[in-house]
Amino acid sequence: xxxxxxxxxxxxxxxxxxxxxxxxxxxxxxxxxxxxxxxxxxxxxxxxxxxxxxxxxxxxxxxxxxxxxxxxxxxxxxxxx
Numbered sequence: 001x002x003x004x005x006x007x008x009x010x011x012x013x014x015x016x017x018x019x020x021x022x023x024x025x026x027x028x029x030x031x032x033x034x035x036x037x038x039x040x041x042x043x044x045x046x047x048x049x050x051x052x053x054x055x056x057x058x059x060x061x062x063x064x065x066x067x068x069x070x071x072x073x074x075x076x077x078x079x080x081x
Contacts, residue, residue, distance in 0.1 A: 002034060002035055002036070002070065003033070003034040003035075003037055003065075003066075003070050003071055003072045004034070004069075004070060004071045004072070005030060005034055005071075005072050005073075005074070006071050006072070006073040006074070007073070007074045008073065008074060008075050008076070010076075011061070011074045011075060011076055011077045012074070014077040014079065015074070015077055018059070018079060019081070022056075022057075022058050022059060022079070022081060025056045025057065025058075025059070026054070026056055026059045026061065026077075029054045029056050029061075030054065030061070030072070030074070033052075033054055033063065033072055034072055037052065037063070037065045037072055038052070038065070040054070041053060041054050041063060041065075042054075042055060044062055049065065049067075050064060050065055050067075051063075051064055051065075051075075052064075052065055057081075058079060058080050058081035059077060059078065059079055059080065059081075060077070060078045060080065061074055061076070061077050061078075062074075062075045062076040062077075063075060
């Protein structure tokens, strides 16, 4: 992984409460995003390369890409399932 994964406390609690198969899909998507955050995510609003989204079948994650610190911070998770 090129980027270090970090969580907002509330987002981490949501991830911990997800059903196992949903959590696994999200974890795999986050791992891909840590390898290549721009190619593995979608713009959130204006494409500034900083605030991005990871969209799976049942979860939307809003992430902050820290280019200098090489970090990917999960700011918010929405479970749609």
